[in-house]
Amino acid sequence: MDEEIDRFPAITDSGEEVTVAVFQNMIDSRTLDNPNAEPTPGLKTFILSDGRSLNLIDDGTFTIVQTGEIVRKADYRTHSGDTNG
16 A cells, blocks of 8 residues: 655656655555564655656656656755855
8 A cells, every 4th residue: 555655846857846745655454463464665656746757766856757857856956156155
């Protein structure tokens, strides 16, 4: 069963503001000895709010499967030349 675990704003390389939803497969971990065991978190899936699929490149950077365009988490920007820290 997939469960939405996060949602955040992002920006494509063409400047489009988008929303990324993160889903995680929750694996049933119950056994006869432990019927109340919590589910085990499995693989994460990243999807734009319009339904397009994303592949994770690195933390905060994705590629849209259908177009190859790069998407970056809105608060995950390179601050070259930023002298404030």
